[in-house]
Amino acid sequence: MTCKIIGVLDNGVHGLTSATLNTIQSADLVIGATRTLSLFSDQLKNAEQKDLTAHLKDVPVWISAALEAKQQVVVLATGDPLCHGIASYLYKKLAANQLEIIPNISSIQLAFAQIGLSWQDAKIVSVHSKDASEWTKGAGPEHGFYPLLQALFNSDKLAVLTGPENSPDRIARMMLIEKLADQFEISVAENLLCDDEKVIHGESVAYIAEQSFNGNDIVILTRKQPNQSHILFGLQDSDFHQRKPDKGLITKREVRAVSLARMQLKPDSIVWDIGAGSGSVGLEAARLCHQGYVYAVEKNPADFEIAGKNADQLAVYNYQLINNKAPLGLENWPTPDAIFVGGTGGELADLIHLCLNRLSPEGWLVMNFVTIENLTTAIETLKNLDANWDMTQLQASRSQPILHMHRMQAENPVWVVSAQRKSI
Secondary structure, three states: OOEEEEEEOOOHHHHOOHHHHHHHHOOOEEEEOHHHHHHOHHHOOOOEEEEOOOOHHHHHHHHHHHHHOOOOEEEEEEOOOOOOOHHHHHHHHOOHHHEEEEOOOOHHHHHHHHHOOOOOOOEEEEOOOOOOOOOOOOOOOOOOOHHHHHHHHHOOEEEEEOOOOOOHHHHHHHHHHOOOHHHEEEEEEEOOOOOOOEEEEOOOHHHHHOOOOOOOEEEEEEEOOOOOOOOOOOOOHHHOOOOOOOOOOOOOHHHHHHHHHHOOOOOOOEEEEEOOOOOHHHHHHHHHOOOOEEEEEEOOHHHHHHHHHHHHHOOOOOEEEEEOOOOOOHHHOOOOOEEEEOOOOOOHHHHHHHHHHHOOOOOEEEEEEOOHHHHHHHHHHHHHOOOEEEEEEEOOEEEEEEOOEEEEEEOOOEEEEEEEOOOO
């Protein structure tokens, strides 16, 4: 005997085969959300009903007890139970041979059909969860809409499952804040297959931001122009705004490349950039770690403003910059997989100690130095902390025109120091 997880639509009995309807009618126990149970109230007069709303953790217990008592159990899910539905959760809690899926057409399929658009290439995102609150500029992975923002920057077509609080108008307001509104066409399908079904198509994101919705909606977003690929690594120094009292205050491309390589970045790495300067290292790290996030700090107000301009110019979304003197502000940052130190405010030894303590076990601390004094302090501190470390000196020369020929002009030497916590 198995528990049947049945996908239902908002047209109730009219959306089921006779065999599936008979399964529901003959069940001893039917579990579902308030709305789905109400759709079948006339069919459930002889069955015990349990409302799973706010009781999701209890559902596996209810199922196990009913199966042990040899009862026929049905769980009513919406659409396809394995597409952001309850079935995936139940498969994690119960044995596979205790469950049987009877899927239906998903609400996503119905929504795309309403506007006549193919959906096999759509990225599916769900914000049908707890209230995420309104989006604010600079919000990061802690916000419930952050996965949606990731998908918006990286996808050409999206289907978004919404909820009562995380509604289409809230999504539209986030797009306005992040200056994405003009890049997408938006459609909203509400109460599909119901008498009050509503489909909004051809209106602007700004229009949707001012409307009201009940949360039983699908949002479809299609990019007006396909997303253009961009350089992930090795941007020219001239691609960045720089403060130039003498020479550009920027980690030069050759040093930047080696530093990023030594950070051992992964697509989902969490990175700290301390002493961001123009932001060049942190911003390239953000591009490389498109599933991760970069937290940057810069104490100089002028450089802070420049780094912010560079983030906007490069359309980097997974990047947060604060104007402060490290280590102030770092206490609330999540555990980093890599830390880059491009500049310090004088307390280098204490900063190294803090960084190594906060790093993930396999994480790397990478530091750039141009003065012998700071290099000496760093090496002595790493020795005292019994850290694993190594050092590379870089001195690049770049070609410069001279008359009809070229000569080589040397850049300042830079020491790249890389360190990890001592393995236990």
